[in-house]
Amino acid sequence: MHNAKSARVPIAGHFKLSKSQCPKNEEEKEEMNKVPYSSAVGSLMYAMVCTRPDIGYAVGVVSRFLSNPRKEHWEAVKWIL
DSSP: OTTOOOOSSSSOTTOOOOGGGSOOSHHHHHHHHTSOHHHHHHHHHHHHHHTOGGGHHHHHHHHTTTTSOOHHHHHHHHHHO
16 A cells, blocks of 8 residues: 555546456456455445445445455455555
8 A cells, every 4th residue: 555546536437347247267266265355345344434434335336246256346446445
């Protein structure tokens, strides 16, 4: 986060997240198991409840994919962070 760039909106319009983007094969699922997606979304939820109500919609969108995230979903989580 040292070299992070700030943004004015919690989630940008170019993120079009959908169920069709979820991993289709075991190789993609295994690759995403190495990414701390659930932990990052949980941290965002904590921040949302305690201090950042403005990220509520964005956190809701990325939390829909907790059970089956893909790289596009991870990029959206990093954008919110």
